[in-house]
Amino acid sequence: MTAVCNPDAIIQRITQIQATLPPTVKLVAVTKNLPVEALRAAYAAGIRDFGESRVQEAIAKQADLADLKDITWHMIGRLQANKARKALEHFQWIHSVDSLKLAERLNQISGELGCQARCCLQVKMVPDPPKSGFELEELWAALPVLAQLTHLKLVGLMTIPPQGTNPEVARAIFRQAKELAEQITQLQSHPLQIETLSMGMSGDYQAAIASGATMVRLGTILFGPRPD
Numbered sequence: 040m041t042a043v044c045n046p047d048a049i050i051q052r053i054t055q056i057q058a059t060l061p062p063t064v065k066l067v068a069v070t071k072n073l074p075v076e077a078l079r080a081a082y083a084a085g086i087r088d089f090g091e092s093r094v095q096e097a098i099a100k101q102a103d104l105a106d107l108k109d110i111t112w113h114m115i116g117r118l119q120a121n122k123a124r125k126a127l128e129h130f131q132w133i134h135s136v137d138s139l140k141l142a143e144r145l146n147q148i149s150g151e152l153g154c155q156a157r158c159c160l161q162v163k164m165v166p167d168p169p170k171s172g173f174e175l176e177e178l179w180a181a182l183p184v185l186a187q188l189t190h191l192k193l194v195g196l197m198t199i200p201p202q203g204t205n206p207e208v209a210r211a212i213f214r215q216a217k218e219l220a221e222q223i224t225q226l227q228s229h230p231l232q233i234e235t236l237s238m239g240m241s242g243d244y245q246a247a248i249a250s251g252a253t254m255v256r257l258g259t260i261l262f263g264p265r266p267d
């Protein structure tokens with residue numbers, strides 16, 4: 040893998056990967072822990088969607104990149120309730136709505152701010168204790184309440200298979216997430232339209248795309264290994 044900061048290598052890599060993605064799939068370049076030079080290189084390669092996992096880190100980068108006006112920022116990491124306001128002020132997407140409590144908080148603040156961040160519910164399709172996210176039963180139980188959160192634009196599901204899942208099993212997990220999105224959207228009793236499937240990272244994005252992903256979140260495969 041190339042060095043993180045070699046802009047030409049980043050541009051080349053992104054161009055190559057982008058060419059393999061179906062036009063229906065949005066590429067979110069995951070730039071957590073990377074310097075802004077890497078983001079500028081990605082931008083030069085045509086990337087306009089950037090994924091960050093920490094609110095403060097993203098805010099600092101946004102200040103550095105203020106000259107690039109057409110970036111869409113995606114919050115993909117665990118979001119603490121006390122950072123909900125800042126997240127809504129600084130991101131256009133939040134992929135990691137992992138509890139009813141967080142959803143309610145985001146809804147309340149969205150109402151106050153009149154903001155329009157689009158949100159994905161993070162779902163664990165199979166049990167995965169180390170990860171945050173809705174368990175399936177928990178999600179079904181929460182749906183009637185989630186559907187009442189009218190300030191929140193709940194438009195997607197995000198899922199990550201447990202670490203070490205082999206690609207075939209990952210594919211089945213992603214397929215189940217797509218079916219779940221369809222089931223939710225077809226429910227008569229409430230208005231959630233789940234159209235976005237945020238799934239697929241460097242190790243499994245092809246499986247995710249084969250199963251219906253509409254957004255892939257790629258870091259390592261675009262930039263090389265991340266510094267800690």
Ligand SMILES: *Cc1c(COP(=O)(O)O)cnc(C)c1O
Pocket residue numbers: 069071092115116240241242256257258259260
């Ligand atoms: C870090 C991260 C990614 C990118 O992972 P890679 O394996 O480097 O592509 C995607 N999604 C989330 C939620 C992440 O935290």
